Amino acid sequence: MQTPEIYELIDLDRYPLNDLDSEAGQSLIAETHASLEKAGCCSLPGFVRQPVISEMAAQASSLEHLAYSGPGEVTPYFFNYNLGQGVEVPDDHPIKRKGRRNLAQVATDLIPQQHLLSMLYYSTVLPDFLGAVLKQPVYRNQDKYQSLNISMMNAGGCQQWHFDSGRMVTTLLLQEPDAGGIFEYVPELRSDESENFKQVQRVLDGDTRRNQQIELKAGTLSLFRGHYSMHRVTEVKGNRTRIQAILGFSTDPNHKGSLDSSILHYGPRVAELEGR
Ligand SMILES: [Fe+2]
Secondary structure (H helix, E strand, O other): OOOHHHHHOEOOOOOOOOOOOOHHHHHHHHHHHHHHHHHOEEEEOOOEOHHHHHHHHHHHHOOHHHOEOOOOEEOOOOOOOOOOOOOOOOOOOHHHOOEEOEOEEEOHHHOOOOOHHHHHHHOOHHHHHHHHHHOOOOEEOOOOOOOEEEEEEOOOOEEEEEOOOOOOEEEEEEEOOOEEOOEEEEOOOOOOOOOOHHHHHHHHOOOOOOOEEEOOOOOOEEEEOOOOOEEEEOOEEOOOOEEEEEEOEEOOOOOOOOHHHHHHHHOHHHHHHOOO
16 A cells, blocks of 8 residues: 555656556556567656655765775676686677776665655555556565665766666666766667677677667656666766666566675675675
């Protein structure tokens, strides 16, 4: 049962998540579904109302001292060491190509439950909506550290070209930077059948022909199939921090990430907490 306050966070005139069975609700679901199928992504600008998003950003900013930088150089496949294991590849092969990653993340367990972002994430509103869009039940991830994250990028911040391990990622931009920090992607670059290393290498070498960009504004909720579409965030410019929340949902009711990955991304305190 929803507490009524949750709906005060969302622009219900544009996104009637309180009444998905209505005509407007059904057409929102259909449009979102179609956009995901066609383009592999869907942006919902102004999803979180303006005064609310400013407050969410302020609350997130107050956690910046808890954000951990993690690795500064990463391949497009992160730490999927199984990929290409035992195979001899040249140094310029995508599985060996590291790109610069300059951001810091606040792990789930460090985000207070009473923050507006937590209120949104832990309500049933988003899983219900995403479930309707994907036409199957959707659950919050169950990982202590990875489920809900806040990613911070200051001037010079960026994220290297990469594929996500999850099938779909849901993000909410809390604060846009003065300039740069643009989300760029290459749709459907790989598939379950093929890693398509040749085309991946071309993009890493600077071929921009298939690149698409989305200029996100604070308050935009984005759904993105980052498992197949390689993507990056261009360098942030100016003084204002780019702040983005990553909201982990899955069709697996028990989804958890690996502890190795959590230690790498959130730091030695996780190893300590987990007795490693
Ligand atoms: Fe990603």
